[in-house]
Amino acid sequence: MLERIAGTGPLPEHLRDGVVAIGNFDGVHRGHQAVLETALAEARQRNRPALVLTFNPHPRKFFRPRSPLFVLTPPEMKAQLLNNLGFSAVVEQAFTDDLSEKSAEAFITSILRDNLGICHAVTGFNFHFGKDREGGPEFLTNAGRRHGFGVTLVDAFRDEAAHIISSSGIRQLLAQGHVAEAAGQLGYRFTVRETVINGQKLGRTLGFPTANMRLPESVELREGVYAVRFRRADGSLHDGVASFGRRPTVDDNGAPLLETFVFDFSDSLYGEDCSVSFFSYLRGEEKFNGLDELVAQMRRDEQEARALLAGMRPLSALDASVSF
Ligand SMILES: Cc1cc2nc3c(=O)[nH]c(=O)nc-3n(C[C@H](O)[C@H](O)[C@H](O)COP(=O)(O)O)c2cc1C
Ligand SMILES: Nc1ncnc2c1ncn2[C@@H]1O[C@H](COP(=O)(O)OP(=O)(O)O)[C@@H](O)[C@H]1O
Numbered sequence: 001m002l003e004r005i006a007g008t009g010p011l012p013e014h015l016r017d018g019v020v021a022i023g024n025f026d027g028v029h030r031g032h033q034a035v036l037e038t039a040l041a042e043a044r045q046r047n048r049p050a051l052v053l054t055f056n057p058h059p060r061k062f063f064r065p066r067s068p069l070f071v072l073t074p075p076e077m078k079a080q081l082l083n084n085l086g087f088s089a090v091v092e093q094a095f096t097d098d099l100s101e102k103s104a105e106a107f108i109t110s111i112l113r114d115n116l117g118i119c120h121a122v123t124g125f126n127f128h129f130g131k132d133r134e135g136g137p138e139f140l141t142n143a144g145r146r147h148g149f150g151v152t153l154v155d156a157f158r159d160e161a162a163h164i165i166s167s168s169g170i171r172q173l174l175a176q177g178h179v180a181e182a183a184g185q186l187g188y189r190f191t192v193r194e195t196v197i198n199g200q201k202l203g204r205t206l207g208f209p210t211a212n213m214r215l216p217e218s219v220e221l222r223e224g225v226y227a228v229r230f231r232r233a234d235g236s237l238h239d240g241v242a243s244f245g246r247r248p249t250v251d252d253n254g255a256p257l258l259e260t261f262v263f264d265f266s267d268s269l270y271g272e273d274c275s276v277s278f279f280s281y282l283r284g285e286e287k288f289n290g291l292d293e294l295v296a297q298m299r300r301d302e303q304e305a306r307a308l309l310a311g312m313r314p315l316s317a318l319d320a321s322v323s324f
Helices: 030-046 059-063 075-085 097-101 104-115 137-147 167-175 179-186 291-310 317-323
Strands: 003-005 019-022 050-056 089-094 120-124 150-154 191-195 211-213 224-231 237-245 257-262 273-283
Touching: 019 030, 030 050, 030 075, 030 120, 030 150, 050 075, 059 097, 075 089, 075 191, 075 317, 104 137, 120 137, 137 150, 167 179, 179 273, 191 211, 211 273, 224 257, 224 291, 237 273, 237 291, 273 291, 273 317
Parallel strands: 003 089, 019 050, 019 120, 050 089, 120 150
Antiparallel strands: 191 273, 211 257, 224 237, 224 273, 237 257
16 A cells, blocks of 8 residues: 655655656646656566655645645645556645755755655656756656665657657646547546535436535536546445536535435435546536426436446546446
8 A cells, every 4th residue: 555655754654765756737637657666666667666756735725825726636636646557655745835945956965855755756857846847857867876865867758659648638628528549548437535424415306316526626527417427435436427506406505515316325425525536418407498308308417327337447447447
């Protein structure tokens, strides 16, 4: 199991002298995975632990606190993905005033050398660090020579159409409801994890009980109806159909809610931490003339989602570990 470490002091002995992938890795997309797989391979070869050094909050949120940032993988989700990829630990370095003021050299001596005691660093071609982004790949490589650790830089990863994959591109796809395309770039299905809360208890009277979740306000997923896979806290997986929206038919206001009708299931889910993986966008949210019309459409949504999900295959080993 992956260890989550706050990064406030020296690492425990068993994690020192490790191979460390450094970056924000928001989304843990296929470009990030190229960096992460390089670190994993290097660690296997040296027979040393594989670690990730990442930052929380996302540095962009630190520097621009008032402009909302759609974080694709909150710390918990990122940790789960890194665990599934095979890392031993993730250092969730607090991004504070103090860290933002550190020079590139101070970042290397106090964090990489003293706290983490790394033997090898792996980063992407464009990783910058230290006050005013002073340190880049070349700085890191030279510092490694001086301080006695190796450095591997991983080139930009391109998808099949030679587009560079980026977290901001994936955020835009999700905002347009293109969850299948986003999955192609993430290498797994976009997945959110939240606690199931109480709703108006109307769903069960319609024959469509729905597990309700509030997503963070910054999540910019297109409102609409999706074919999804639902994972309970005990790890069991269920197919379902979910609506993310403001429910114009029953109440016209309020923040959007994610509501999942879980197929062939009848237990209570209240208070449980569950995850929802998005496979296909089915349609936009509509205002119906009454509940009968809504229920008729929900039946069609269910049939469409069942058929789509039956044909889905994992995109990768990571995808298989998340939603299969
Ligand atoms: C598959 C599905 C599709 C839905 N589509 C719509 C819709 O197009 N318009 C709408 O107002 N509500 C839609 N809803 C939300 C329902 O209005 C909501 O689930 C129902 O009112 C039950 O509310 P409750 O969970 O608070 O009891 C949909 C829900 C599901 C599960
Ligand atoms: N097939 C199912 N799909 C989703 N939730 C279910 C299902 N069967 C039982 N439940 C339970 O019922 C609740 C949803 O019922 P519903 O009447 O829609 O109430 P609420 O308005 O509180 O969401 C879920 O939170 C869960 O605890």
